[in-house]
Amino acid sequence: MCCSAAVAGRRRDALPDESFFNNTFHGEIGNLIQAHLVQMAVPKPARPMEVPRPPRPWINRDELLDETRRHIDTEPGSPLVITGPSGIGKSALAAMAAEELRDRFSDGQLYIDLENEDMYSAARAVLLRLGEPKDQLADTFGGLLSHYRSATRDRSVLVIVDGAESATEGLHFEPSSGTSRLVVFALGAPPDLAVRRLRMSELSAPAAVEMLLAATTGVEDSTALALVTHYDSYPGTIRRIAGLIRARSHGADQDGDSATSLLDYPATDLLDATYHILSPSAAWLYRLLSVLPGAEFEKSILKVFESPSGASSGAYEELVNAQLVTETRDGWCLVEPSVSRDASRRAELESLPIELLAAMRASLRWYVKRAQLADRAIMGDRLRRAAVPADVDCPPFRDGPEALAWFQANHTALYTAIQMAVLHDWNEEAWALAEAMWAFFNNVSYPEEAERCYQIAVEATTQPVDRARMLLFLGRVRLELAKYRDAEAVLRESHSLAVEADDLELIESSLALLGRTNQYQGRYHEAIEFYTEALRNAQQGEHNRAAALQLLSLGRTHRDLGDLGTAERYFERALAAFTRIKDGRHVLLVETDLAVLKAELGVPGAVEKADQVIGWLRQAGLAKQEAAALERLAAALEGEERRRRLELALEVFERVGSVEARRIRRMLR
Template sequence: MADESYFRNTFHSEITNLIQAHVIQMRAPEPPKPMEVPSPPRHWVDREKHLEEIRRHLTGDDTSPLVVHGPAGSGKSALAARIATQMTEFYPDGQIYIDLDADDMLSATRSALLRLGIAKDQLSDSFGGLLAHFRSVTRDKTVLVVVDGADNAAEGLHFRPGSVLSGLLVFALNAAPDPSVRHMALDDLGIEDAARLLLKLSADGGSASPELPWSDLLREYGTRPSAIRRLAGLIRARKLTERGDYGEILTDLLEFPTRDLLESTYRTLSESAAWLYRLLSVLPSAEFENSILKIFDSQGTSSASAFQELVNAQLVTTSRPGWYLVEPSISRDAARRAQGTMLPVELVSAMRSSLRWYLKRAQLADRAVMGDRLRRAPVPEDVECPGFDDAAEALTWLQSNHTSLAAAVGMAAFHGWHDEAWGLAEAMWALYNNVAYPDEARRCYQTAVESTKKPVDRARMLLFLGRVQLDLAEYASAEDSLHSARNIALAVGDRELEGSAVELLGRAKHWQGHYDEAIALYEQALFNALEGGRSRAEGIQLMYLGRAHRDAGRPERAVEYLAQALDVFVRIEDGRHVLLVETDLAVLKAGLGVPGAEDEADEAIMWLRRAGLARHEAEAQERLAEGFHGEDRRRRLEAALEVYERISTAEARRVRRLLG
């Protein structure tokens, strides 16, 4: 047995304080009352009977979901926003908004759980596990879940909350008959209501005679709310730029009707507004922050006045405080073109500036989340953007913009702006290290690898790619990426990059069960860390050496290495790794029969649970089970299974087999 000096008394005051401080820091931000449904539109007509029917359903005894279905542009999102505003007091725990038009179902479920304060390590690796976790998290809440943008109602019905006091509203294009669900069809507006809405939208605080031929115009263009909004935008744009009165504009539209309202509105804009609209339409996302507008002032146009012209024409609308939305049907097509075809020359310079804005904003978020870590990409000095107050705000921004940021990497790479492409990918590690988007991360770093020109930058991106491939259990691809990174690091003499590559190669061997090969690689990485004076890297290598010896069946050697790792992490005040190593030591001591070790292991597991480190919690319970028989073994395996059922379908299935 190892020397007893390795079996220190765990959780003395210094270590407990370190762990507690870090647990407090690492917990995911949980909003006390999420209010996620977008603000309702300013102008509203009709739909009162729909609102009243939804209110009666939500406040009545019927707990079944309500599905509102109708064609695109019929006003489903506006109805969702309106009812959510009216039902605020009825749902004291807030609203959860899931937009399936912006995210696939897996990403949307994962994102909702993260916004509810669930740590990344607690998230399942399967869609079914995520949904089960969603039901569990909402079991003790009274929330309104609003699912918008569904193609079919069946998609939204997956998000039924766990509490009977909660409500579920699904807004979908189509809905199959289902006796367990209430249905409501949303059609076009009646001609009189449509005319009132068109009058309100066209005048928007001004004066326009209701005696003008509004109804005749709607018989020509239709009464669907989306068509009314676009028609109003065209009328407002023409009134602003042509200085005509409403009567002349409406008469002209009746005599010379146009089918493409968006194109006609665009052609009515001033030159500066048209230029700005084209640029906004090729941003990585249809939704953008108002602070990005500052970068366009240097492009030879007055962005403030041009932007107001776009708002007046309703080509840009407010989506939430400080955020705007470009007309979706135009912006999505434009964004796809920006990633797949070359832009007109007049947009190229301005578009690169906008991507550099996204780069700098992501870099500032990265620094707020990750603190001091190795970074190679410089921060742009030619653009201005706001920073972040704390890590929680920064991570929330990264998460809510992850699709836009990933698109920006692809856009920059396509247009040959290589520094922006790989620099943005480097900053996004703050997101991918904390939020599970492995497939997106792999695509991002594959693009980034091809975008680098300097060998040392390429090695850095290969490390990120290899790490993501390990998470996806793509071991052969991961080892190829990591060997390439190591060879580059050796060629350029970068010992830190070399050490990182060797460490990850060790993990690849370790996770595949090749323990002696892993130990040899970890020893190389430890030597590199000691030579470079990098204490945290030293502690990590000692920890992995201890785990590799443990998994190879050499617990005494494992204890020696883990005790050394603990000394390093306590010295540098790395609370998270102190907790992980203390847990490993306590479990090992229990397996070796050290008196009191089982109680210490249970205390460590309690701290893991508080920290949200679910996978480590389950692994500790399962390793403890190996040292027991009978009912004690079963109890430990059942505790591991309870955690695995939330986070890993494969691991849960394996533990169920162990339980028989």
């Protein structure tokens, strides 16, 4: 390398070499990069409003709501913790507070539900919803929290953490902006926690009676008081009592019972009694909704169901009337958690009739098709094996951002759907859904979940060519997890199956990933052999993007091997190939590799151009690539110039909470 101070000085003082400009920094490439920058960030809503709608009726929590608002308005920087047992109404208070404060925070509201998500996944998910690119996300929980503080520094947001076991869990999500606020709803909190805290208790008897009367019709005050006294005045219990009363009033068979007869039921039987009063079609839908892969579902899925006694819409309205299902936001519904648990128990204890089993499979096919439509909205034209179900209808997506947001909201339910499909030997649906989910896993970092998904999908395939496809996904995820031996094993099996099937695209993909496996393990010569063969296949099949990717991989492998001249030639070819197909993201990445390489070779003007392109990486939000490029550029320099690039790399690694920051600090000592 040319690293002397004299050479470095000439680089800074000399005029840029014009042939270098014309070859790699010409207007077409620069315009393509700049035009594409705005499309590189992870899709995000302009102003997220994530808190669910408040339940109705809202009774006698105004004092607590006023206290919550007062704290948010007058105590900046001080989190508010609200505790209470399950069923006391914490989520209702959270939703009501968010609704009343919807115009208070210019950058919207974030809702983090720790009852349904672990801390690590929640931190990663909220960063993605804030629009932080996948490539920036750290691999550790501490790194994600550092990134979260950075991402919220210049925002004014209300952050509501619900479903926490202990308030200490929710306090991790305190935003760093002085104009933002955090409210945590938890079962409990340590006594020494230095926060403003409020404790929720059950409603007073008069308030509980008022809530029950507001949720029902035709109930006498004395009866309502007797019911509240017999059970308790938790809002959750009152909701169950009201649901049973409403279900009775809706039923055709009234048999003279009044609300007073509810006093004969133990509290644990309220839900059971509600289920038995439902019409056959509503009871059928109740059981079906319980075996959907997620508690929350899109109302449009009801179109695929036809109950034995008629259309599903009437049965659905009966469930809403009985407060077994709640509409949480436009187009979305929630099966009450206690309902879901009860209905799942019934599904285990009672044999599923054939028509219910058929409807269950139809619902899974609905999820498959919805995921396939999302995949196409995000990734456009790519290799796909599974057919799109023609027997179910579901709404399309407007664009990629909407589709990726749908995946983000449903990825856990979709993984559950794959498990359910395998359990019932619906193997075609299982691997088809896994194939569609690659659009999500390729853009959002959930490698552990992705590995589990494709392990299941591999076993669900029945055709060798489909198995080869799922093995490719599994091998790529294992590479991301640094499980190189496991990755190599499944990729070799994939390659063997692809060769037997004479499938050129699968052969090409398996070769490319085997090349990457060897490159990551430092076996550069073996990697070059795989990449070269993959390149020949891509060129033979006129797969222009695949060929460009192999050229890039060959350039990076030769660079890692120390053969900079050969690496430069491959980078130049890759740059031309990506420019022809107008792949702006890869044009930017290759420009960076090429500019830094030319700096290592001592080309006049290359250092300045490398700095410029690294600045474009920063604009694109590609922080990890930015930091890696700065570190490589530093290696080509000496003295203060070297130190300055390393300090910039350190700043980026620290900003995203990367463990690489420690290594850079050691280099700066």
